[in-house]
Amino acid sequence: MKEYQTITEISGPLVFVETDEPIGYDEIVDIETPSGEIRRGQVLEAASGYVAIQVFEGTDGIDQDSSVRFLGETMKMPVTEELLGRVLDGSGDPIDGGPDIVPEERHDIVGAAINPTAREYPEEFIQTGVSAIDGMNTLVRGQKLPIFSASGLPHNELALQIARQATVPEEASDEEGEESEFAVVFGAMGITAEEANEFMDDFERTGALERSVVFMNLADDPAVERTVTPRMVLTTAEYLAFEKDYHVLVILTDMTNYCEALREIGAAREEVPGRRGYPGYMYTDLAQIYERAGRIDGREGSVTQIPILTMPGDDETHPIPDLTGYITEGQIYVDRALNSQDVSPPINVLPSLSRLMDDGIGEGLTREDHADVSDQLYAAYAEGQDLRDLVNIVGREALSESDNRYLDFADRFETELIDQGSHTDREIDETLDIAWELLSMLPKTELNRIDEELIEEYYVGGAESEPVEAAAD
Template sequence: MQKEYRTITEISGPLVFAEVDEPVGYDEIVEITTSDGQTRRGQVLETTSDLVAIQVFEGTSGIDRQASVQFKGETLKMDLTEDLLGRVLDGSGQPIDGGPEIEPDERQDIVGAAINPYSREYPEEFIQTGVSAIDGMNTLVRGQKLPIFSASGLPHNDLALQIARQATVPEEDEDGDGSEFAVIFGAMGITAEEANEFMDDFERTGALERSVVFMNLADDPAVERTVTPRMALTTAEYLAFEKDYHVLVILTDMTNYCEALREIGAAREEVPGRRGYPGYMYTDLAQLYERAGRIQGRDGSVTQIPILTMPGDDDTHPIPDLTGYITEGQIYIDRDLNSQGVQPPVDVLPSLSRLMDDGIGEGLTRGDHADVKDQLFAAYAEGEDLRDLVNIVGREALSERDNKYLDLADRFEEEFVQQGYETERDIDETIEIGWDLLSTLPKEELNRVDEEFIEEHYREDGPEILEASADA
């Protein structure tokens, strides 16, 4: 029989401290019953021989020293079944969509673990997001972790929804394994308005049918925010490695998650690290991000797109800084492009996908993909540099060649990056738009493209604006 304690000594923020007379396991689940009969769930955060610190998921409001504490003898587990697809859950994994109770096929510990490096399979299969700035220039591959670096007031949520709605594994890239595609969407600390926008879009587009949504709102307890991504990733691992799905996990906003860590650390009176965040934040984030990947002998995969808002637009802030160390690149949302009306406002120059080169090319996307990407990067970068020069000497002082690069930089933003949030482009269409832009340059300037591709795709009579691009 489980022992019940009435030995609460202190309540501090989201934490409850209680005396015990026997060992209690780290991460063990706790039930706290208040004097008016309400039950709260919690988790052991720290334990000694005679005292435990408990983080309470539903908040400590209403808990006093007369409340009883009962240790359940197990860690927090997620109820798992394939029927979770199409369901909406709160941040602690409880259904909030009015649907039936979850009847699990199995229950798994949410803490999980990084994939054994020996068992990892190298990520090199293309995932098509339908967004040209990502597919063409910073390609996402199965098993990768590729964060989106945004900032307050920028439309990262619109981009997240577009990716969730459009992301697919192209049929020719499935190797005949028959794996299906699923999306796990974990929202942490979002407003009720944002939650309504997410759900309206999921239901309107039908994306909910292949998705599992976890919602932790801004007025929910901060402690629950530390559980939400682990719930989402445990569900993803189950679908990927036991049901053979290719799973895309979108986590927004990791900044709110890190703020919850800081709040809990302050309540525990820990010695703070950089800017008040816990010194173990790097380890904590790595425990989440490293759960992405592929396992040898398994058809499924877990791919992560964490989204974070950089405080003060500062990419040296601890949250983006540590995230950049752990993950395999980043996609930057740019404030200047957003003010110009570019949708989505992705700045491809500081963006990076470290695994891109292994996920593109003949048999994966198109044989000319890598060459087009390299040439577009070089041409757009040169155009950007020339914009600074124009501010000093004026456009009239530039050569005809320089003016062509300036025009290409403008058209790159207007026709390649700009596509709207409702337009989906397959990889062939994205690369053809790239050729359309490169054809504005003389052939001799295309020094990063193989001759056979130039002969096959270069428009001798000048660019032909693709109809889809013009509509966008």
């Protein structure tokens, strides 16, 4: 163990130390203040003759008389199956009043990159119980599917709903038909104490905590701690998935707070900023987090990610959602207009996308009509949305009977399929049954994206099968 008393500069969360030996990147550091308090840090930059250390607990009380000890190892997460049901802080220390963690192993939080040739293609359905996701933007095991939200929108409620409802349906269990073990690892970064209490009340009230591991980094915790929180979360998830055969759903909120911490550290290091002041390496940094989702050939478990971010100024071209969209396999949009109409959850399905949906809804996983129904719903809802713009100009009386049916369809689509409340858990069959009821508002001849055999099996009547003549004609 190497110990120095050669601190030369303190800048924000960073401490700069002169050294006379090579120091490893990401090496863990203990800093002892003159009062005897120990602060934990991590080497952020190592050069000839000096190192830059990011201090997790903040630099208050650290001065040039403080001692710096380099521990010769990188940061590790103590992992065990007994973590399920526990609540930890952003650095992985218990905060639930329970006993100390007795780890089975200690894993490096940086993780090991998955060999591309060892990746299994994600194609197995995860049921969230949310119709706008299951029916329209299906989540698949091993996928990374972010939620794009904005300040003041109920993305936390949506995160909690997914955390307590998500499950692997029996049809998607293993070959022996046994139900797969399912777990949730929840990481909160930069949230308020009020939000943290809401999260914990919900986890405890619904019993979701029993199958979950919760990491909490609060807004008044050091920003530097947020840079390790998602890595602690994913290290725990990888252990449960690839060594204990769990199917793990990782929920990270809010990635915007994580990126703000990166910007703060970059400013303290006086780095040349990239877009809007964020570090130029933010794309690489986010990719290191998001790409830890997946499945590995020969392993039963999987890691699926739902990162949540708030778009500053509702701007989807902002660097955080922009870069996230490049890395991940789609996005779920939480919409301000739908939220103002008390639609819950206010998911706008038109700009939303799950690029792996078609692979996750094959026969034997959901229903054979799922893909066709989803396509038809998209087409009909988009038509209804376009007609809403036209109504603002010419009035509803000027539209044909067929156009009015599409307008009614769009209204009922939002109030019956999208709006389900934050405590309603829908099976995929229930979602598709509602979808068929809505599509049956339209004549059969309008359902041009669905096979005739499926129409004969599931169409529930209500609209004439003949095309409706335009009123204007």
